[in-house]
Amino acid sequence: MTMRLYSMPSSGNSYKVRLLLALTGRDCELVDVEDASDALIAAKADGALPFGKAPVLHLDDGRMLPESNAILTWLGDGTAFVPDDAFARAQMLSWMFWEQNQHEGVIAVRAALRSYPSRAHLATPERMADLLKRGHALLAVMEERLAARDWLVGDGASLADICLYAYTHTAGSRGGFDMAGFPAVCAWIERVAALPGYVGLDG
Known part of the structure; x- marks a missing residue:
């Protein structure tokens, strides 16, 4: 099985x-x-x-x-996507916790309100504007982190990158966020997409 x-x-x-x-x-x-x-x-x-x-x-x-x-x-566990160093692993987990606690509830929610007809009635102008403002602030956190480094933690891609890539790479197309203001994030998106074995959302 x-x-x-x-x-x-x-x-x-x-x-x-x-x-x-x-x-x-x-x-x-x-x-x-x-x-x-x-x-x-x-x-x-x-x-x-x-x-x-x-x-x-x-x-x-x-x-x-x-x-x-x-x-x-x-x-x-046991793969190259989990750092060997204990502190780096803890940093990786902190980004993963942040993704679920902060990022997903804004970036993913705005995309869902725009994408699923069953949720369209919840997409009031006020709510969408609030999510847009908060989402741009969250993307700015990632931008600051990635401005001087290729990956969120350590010298290679980790679970933190895979975790945050999922909703970030469609933040512009599905969520309506202005990704032009986040060049480091956009470059990071391209690096994740270039990893060997990569498959897209529809792959």
Whole structure:
């Protein structure tokens, strides 16, 4: 039995797991559970999604691991995407916590309000303007970090880069953020896309 990933194709949280799987060359069966799909309803009914959402990784021994960054941490163990140095690993985790606590709730939410018809009624002008302002401030945090370095932590790509790439690389196209103001972030996006084994969101 191979691993199985319940994945929402359009979701950055699911994509980051698919990206790490591709970068590390690991085999995994994909089960698409797109938003509002019959497959998603069935997966919830079958108990395949412990927290009621994707992604969830089903291990070959039957255990289930939900939450994208927890999955990244498990899959990344022992790979070059996790630094050897203890402090660097802690820095990596701090960026991953920040992604879920700050970044995802603004960058991803604005993109979702623009992308999913079922959420369009929530995209009031006031809310969209607020998310735009807050998102640009968050991108500025990344810009400052990446202005003098190629990667968020250490000398190579880590789980922090994979984690934050997922929603950042579509922040302009899906979220409507002005990426021209963040050249270091844009250059970093290109570096991630050039990693061996890379697959895109639709790949």
